[in-house]
Amino acid sequence: xxxxxxxxxxxxxxxxxxxxxxxxxxxxxxxxxxxxxxxxxxxxxxxxxxxxxxxxxxxxxxxxxxxxxxxxxxxxxxxxxxxxxxxxxxxxxxxxxxxxxxxxxxxxxxxxxxxxxxxxxxxxxxxxxxxxxxxxxxxxxxxxxxxxxxxxxxxxxxxxxxxxxxxxxxxxxxxxxxxxxxxxxxxxxxxxxxxxxxxxxxxxxxxxxxxxxxxxxxxxxxxxxxxxxxxxxxxxxxxxxxxxxxxxxxxxxxxxxxxxxxxxxxxxxxxxxxxxxxxxxxxxxxxxx
Numbered sequence: 001x002x003x004x005x006x007x008x009x010x011x012x013x014x015x016x017x018x019x020x021x022x023x024x025x026x027x028x029x030x031x032x033x034x035x036x037x038x039x040x041x042x043x044x045x046x047x048x049x050x051x052x053x054x055x056x057x058x059x060x061x062x063x064x065x066x067x068x069x070x071x072x073x074x075x076x077x078x079x080x081x082x083x084x085x086x087x088x089x090x091x092x093x094x095x096x097x098x099x100x101x102x103x104x105x106x107x108x109x110x111x112x113x114x115x116x117x118x119x120x121x122x123x124x125x126x127x128x129x130x131x132x133x134x135x136x137x138x139x140x141x142x143x144x145x146x147x148x149x150x151x152x153x154x155x156x157x158x159x160x161x162x163x164x165x166x167x168x169x170x171x172x173x174x175x176x177x178x179x180x181x182x183x184x185x186x187x188x189x190x191x192x193x194x195x196x197x198x199x200x201x202x203x204x205x206x207x208x209x210x211x212x213x214x215x216x217x218x219x220x221x222x223x224x225x226x227x228x229x230x231x232x233x234x235x236x237x238x239x240x241x242x243x244x245x246x247x248x249x250x251x252x253x254x255x256x257x258x259x260x261x262x263x264x265x266x267x268x269x270x271x272x273x274x275x276x277x278x279x280x281x282x283x284x285x286x287x288x289x
Contacts, residue, residue, distance in 0.1 A: 011035025013091035014042055020102065024109040025118055043077050050080040057084060134259050135171040141213065141231045141248035148173065148210035156180045165193055165216065168206040172196065176209065176289050191289045194221055204267050206258065213248065214240045215258065216289065217267050224286035225274035230255035
C-alpha cells in the first residue's frame, strides 16, 4: 500500500509543519500520526477550497479548465493545482514563508474558538456548508402590512414611514424614498436602501416595498428595476400597488426564482435586461431610494 512506501517530500514536509503545530497547541495534539495519513487528510480537506477557487478563477479570467477536471470519479488534486499555478506539494508555500507561517500558527493556536475545538468543546467546520438564503417570508401578506404599519422613521421623531421597505437579505426595515433618511455615501447623498446595499450586499440589494407589494433590485447607485413580487391572489395574479385589495399569499416558486437570481449573482444582469426593455427605468434616480 502507499503508506508502506518510504516517506516522500510531501509527507516529510507536512510532518515538519505538524510538529510546529504541536509546539503551539500543547497537549491538545497528542501523538504523531504517519506522514502518509497527514498528507492524505490535508489533500482531502483542501479539495473543496481548490474546487471553489478553480470555479472563481474560471469565471473571473475566462481561462478554460483542463478536460481532466471534468472526468468524474477520479482525484483532481494535481490537475487543480496545475490549473491554479500552485505546486503539487502545497506545504512548499509554508516553507517558503517560514517565519510568517510560524506567526500565523501562533496566532491561530491562541484564538479562543480554536482552543475550544482543540480541547473538544466545539465541533470543527464541516463541508458542505449550508447555503445562504434570503429571509423567510410569511404566508399571508397582511402580516407584512401589519409589521410595516408599526414601523416608524428612525430620523423623524416617531413619525410613521411613508415607504417602508424590507431588505430580503437580512430582514431590516428601512425608510425608503424619503429625504429624512438620506445619508452621504462617497460624497453623494443617497437613500436608505442604496446606503444599505453597500453595508449588506456589497452594492447589490433585494428589497420588498411593502405598501406597493413590489420587489426592488438595486445595483450600485445608478442602476435598479422593479420586479414581480412573490405574492399572488387566489387568481394567481400579482397586485403591485395593492389596488385590488385581494388577499395575497406567498408563492414559493416565485420566491425561489428570486433566491436563484441572488445565488447566481444575476441581479445586475436582470436590471440590465429590464432597463433595455423599458427605457423609462433609466431615468429614475435610483440613488434616492
